[in-house]
Amino acid sequence: MSSKADGxxxxxxxxxxxxxxxxxxxxxxxxxxxxxxxxxxxxxxxAGKTSLLRLLYLAQRPSRGVxxxxxxxxxxxxxxxxxxxxxxxxxxxxxxxxxxxxxxxDNVALPLRVAGFGEREIAGPVRDILEWVGxxxxxxxxxxxxxxxxxxxxxxxxxVIARPDMLVADEPTGNVDxxxxxxxLRLFELLNRQGTTxxxxxxxxxxLRKVPDSLIMRLDRGRLSDPTGALRYPPRRPA
Amino acid sequence: xxxxxxxxxxxxxxxARRLFAGAEAELVPQGRLSGxxxxxxxxxxxxxxxxxxxxxxxxxxxxxxxxxIEGGVTVQLVEPRADVREREAARALDALKVVQGVASMxxxxxxxxxxxxxxxxxxxIDTATGAGIPVPALIDVRLQRAASPERVAAIQRAVTRAxxxxxxxxxxxxxxxVFDAIVSLQWLAIVLVALLAAALSxxxxxxxxxxxxxxxxxxxxxxxxxxxxxxxxxVFQRAIAFDAAGGGAFGLALALVVILSLGRRFAGLGxxxxxxxxxxxxxxxxxxxxPIMATLLAMVxxxxxxxxxxxxxx
Numbered sequence: 001m002s003s004k005a006d007g008x009x010x011x012x013x014x015x016x017x018x019x020x021x022x023x024x025x026x027x028x029x030x031x032x033x034x035x036x037x038x039x040x041x042x043x044x045x046x047a048g049k050t051s052l053l054r055l056l057y058l059a060q061r062p063s064r065g066v067x068x069x070x071x072x073x074x075x076x077x078x079x080x081x082x083x084x085x086x087x088x089x090x091x092x093x094x095x096x097x098x099x100x101x102x103x104x105x106d107n108v109a110l111p112l113r114v115a116g117f118g119e120r121e122i123a124g125p126v127r128d129i130l131e132w133v134g135x136x137x138x139x140x141x142x143x144x145x146x147x148x149x150x151x152x153x154x155x156x157x158x159x160v161i162a163r164p165d166m167l168v169a170d171e172p173t174g175n176v177d178x179x180x181x182x183x184x185l186r187l188f189e190l191l192n193r194q195g196t197t198x199x200x201x202x203x204x205x206x207x208l209r210k211v212p213d214s215l216i217m218r219l220d221r222g223r224l225s226d227p228t229g230a231l232r233y234p235p236r237r238p239a
Numbered sequence: 240x241x242x243x244x245x246x247x248x249x250x251x252x253x254x255a256r257r258l259f260a261g262a263e264a265e266l267v268p269q270g271r272l273s274g275x276x277x278x279x280x281x282x283x284x285x286x287x288x289x290x291x292x293x294x295x296x297x298x299x300x301x302x303x304x305x306x307x308i309e310g311g312v313t314v315q316l317v318e319p320r321a322d323v324r325e326r327e328a329a330r331a332l333d334a335l336k337v338v339q340g341v342a343s344m345x346x347x348x349x350x351x352x353x354x355x356x357x358x359x360x361x362x363x364i365d366t367a368t369g370a371g372i373p374v375p376a377l378i379d380v381r382l383q384r385a386a387s388p389e390r391v392a393a394i395q396r397a398v399t400r401a402x403x404x405x406x407x408x409x410x411x412x413x414x415x416x417v418f419d420a421i422v423s424l425q426w427l428a429i430v431l432v433a434l435l436a437a438a439l440s441x442x443x444x445x446x447x448x449x450x451x452x453x454x455x456x457x458x459x460x461x462x463x464x465x466x467x468x469x470x471x472x473x474v475f476q477r478a479i480a481f482d483a484a485g486g487g488a489f490g491l492a493l494a495l496v497v498i499l500s501l502g503r504r505f506a507g508l509g510x511x512x513x514x515x516x517x518x519x520x521x522x523x524x525x526x527x528x529x530p531i532m533a534t535l536l537a538m539v540x541x542x543x544x545x546x547x548x549x550x551x552x553x
Contacts, residue, residue: 059463061553079550080467087465099457114466158464 008032008068009166009197010056015065017051017222025051026222029065031231033199035165038192040208041201043219049201050094050170052219056199057091057168058082070165087115090164090196092172096155098143104130104154105139111162129157132187134180148175156184166197173207185210276446276479277486280533283439284490285497287432288529292498294428295522301421304414309385310342311410312394314378318404321373327402328376334401338394340383347377386411439533440540443483447475447544459552468549475545476538483537487530494526 010033017026026048033039043049054060055067058074067074069085077085090111098107105126112122130136133153135146143151152175159167167188173181189211192198199217200207208216218225314331318324328346335344352374360372382390386409395407411418451458458471502517518526 057463059459059553079553082553083462083465083467086463091463097456097460099460101457110461111464114461114464114470 007034009035009070011066011068012055013066013068015055015062015067017048017055017060018063024063024222026055026062029224031217031224031226033166033197035197036192036195037197038189038211038214039197039199039217040211040214041199041217041219042203042205042208045203047219048222049219051222052224053091053168053170053199053201056166057089058086087111087162088165090159090162090167092152092155092159092167092169094170094174096143096151098151098154098158100143103140103142104135104146104150107143107154108157108161110158115162125161129161133157133184149177149180152176153180153184156187160187160191163191163194164196166199167191169198169200171202172200173202173204181207182210274446276442276482277489279442279446280439280483280486280537281490281493283435283442284487284530284533285493287435287439287533288491288494288526289497290428290431290435291529292494292518292522292526294425294432295518295525296502297421297425297428299517299519299522301418301425305411305418308410308414310382312380312382312386312391313408313410314380314394314398315406315408316376316378316402316404317406318375318402319373324373324376324404327404328378330401331378331398331405334397335378335380335394338397340390341380341394342383343381345379347379352377436533436536440536443479443537443540444544447479447541448548450475450478451545451548458549462549462552468546471549472542472545475541479537479541480534483534484530487533490533491527491530494529498526 012029012031015026015029016024018024029052041049041052051060055062058069061075065075070088072081072085074082074085099110102110108129109122109126112125127136127139130139133156135150135153135157138146138150141150143154146154152172156169156172159169169188172188173184176184185207188198188200202208208214215231217231224231314335316324316327316331318327332344332346335341356374380394384390388409391407391409395405398405398407461471498518506517
């Protein structure tokens with residue numbers, strides 16, 4: 001394994017994606033994501049942001065190309081190897097995708113339960129994170145009884161509870177007020193400073209300015225542009 | 240005011256489920272998996288247990304009857320003249336004493352013969368007509384081994400010399416059609432048990448598929464959070480195991496009521512062949528295994544169905 005491969009967590013090489021026999025929604029994507037970096041994925045509506053994120057959180061296999069994740073070939077990896085990779089990725093879905101019959105507490109606890117943690121290990125961290133997102137008093141509420149913003153905060157709490165190596169968020173501030181948006185970005189930055197690679201898809205240009213060290217990935221009709229050159233020549237970060 | 244259980248009750252239930260089934264059981268709403276499933280399983284188990292009990296009772300009947308009559312031979316003396324018939328019977332008994340392999344013999348008394356034919360000919364036929372109807376004399380012979388055609392032929396030869404009107408029949412021969420019919424019924428019971436097992440599997444398969452469809456979104460989320468196929472399959476397996484165990488126990492109880500009441504009715508008939516079909520302890524043990532086997536079958540079916548469906552997801 002090369003030293004470059006050791007230092008990367010995601011590597012896309014000439015990746016393309018098409019659904020059924022339609023035209024490609026993503027074409028010729030080649031980039032590398034490095035540990036501890038903060039990326040904003042921007043682009044107009046329909047540019048392919050969600051499709052790229054689906055590739056990143058292993059909900060979709062590409063139609064062509066090579067994807068390496070955490071040093072493993074995600075294309076040829078057998079299905080049985082995917083859960084271990086997925087547990088290293090936290091996801092905030094655009095439509096939240098909370099489990100409707102579970103309480104807010106159980107939704108947030110889900111990644112820990114899936115990872116095999118016991119109830120005693122789960123209770124404390126889940127209450128802490130619920131408190132942090134301001135929903136400690138709603139821990140028994142079902143998603144249907146929560147507002148859009150509350151659901152989004154639960155979705156974010158669920159994504160970060162297991163301290164993933166990479167956090168992928170699809171429009172995570174779309175349904176929250178500006179104060180909460182800033183608060184959530186601070187949480188993402190905090191995680192980022194602790195070594196988590198963060199990829200946030202957004203069409204909100206104001207957000208980009210709020211994280212000074214962030215790198216920008218711009219998608220335009222399924223093709224990735226690298227306006228700052230940061231994807232090709234990432235700034236060196238202390239180990 | 241909501242009509243559903245209160246928050247505290249829901250929390251208690253959730254805690255109980257976690258305690259007995261692990262936190263994974265929460266991934267799929269258990270109520271949706273239950274529904275009519277325990278009742279379907281209860282009916283299947285009841286029918287299977289009744290069919291099995293029938294098969295076992297028929298098997299016991301055949302075994303007991305075979306053991307009783309396989310060494311049995313009947314010698315009929317069809318001489319119409321009563322005095323000659325009596326003499327031939329005595330000579331036939333003497334002849335049988337020297338035939339090898341004969342364990343015992345008994346001349347059936349005239350009173351028994353009269354009682355045998357009475358249902359068809361009446362008991363006062365002699366006095367009513369003034370003319371007796373000749374009834375053959377019967378000698379019931381027990382052999383040390385089964386009445387093979389060779390042994391029957393040897394008896395026939397020995398007896399015919401002493402009593403020319405003698406006819407010799409192996410008892411198993413004239414009961415063979417009855418045994419064949421019973422064995423056919425036994426096979427029918429086995430086929431019924433197999434069909435019911437197949438129907439149970441099909442019902443579980445449909446229920447598991449339906450629940451999978453209903454919970455596809457949840458399953459996808461669990462998958463994306465790193466849940467394995469085995470974890471998700473375990474959830475379904477556990478839920479169906481609870482359904483099957485509960486339904487199976489109820490079904491077995493129902494079947495036992497039916498079997499015991501039918502057994503009492505048949506015992507009341509007092510017929511030898513029927514009462515020989517009573518279930519023994521090993522049969523009851525087999526019946527007790529029906530709900531256990533049904534539970535295992537349901538669990539395996541649910542697991543295979545869910546695993547197959549999950550393999551189609553990334």
